Amino acid sequence: MNRKANRAIIRKILLTEWDPIGVSDIPDAQDEYDAYADTVFGMMANQAASVDAIAQYLFKIATEHMGLSHPGLAERCDKAARAVATFQSDL
Numbered sequence: 001m002n003r004k005a006n007r008a009i010i011r012k013i014l015l016t017e018w019d020p021i022g023v024s025d026i027p028d029a030q031d032e033y034d035a036y037a038d039t040v041f042g043m044m045a046n047q048a049a050s051v052d053a054i055a056q057y058l059f060k061i062a063t064e065h066m067g068l069s070h071p072g073l074a075e076r077c078d079k080a081a082r083a084v085a086t087f088q089s090d091l
Helices: 003-018 034-047 051-065 073-089
Strands: none
Touching: 003 034, 003 051, 003 073, 034 051, 051 073
């Protein structure tokens, strides 16, 4: 599977499982998390990142970069990281 296809899968995971700003239902915002999808893909491909490392990265982006702090955010980060790890194991 190529990089573009992998990124599309990770993009979908971030939109459906993570989506800290609630844009998954907005057609014009489907590319909102592309930069993060690229980083997550790089973490998987180059560093064989753990579920915890991916969850920590997503949490850091949501809290430090986006300035969010809503209930359940850590759980959403963990859920997305587990979904990415499941995808990673299928590569």
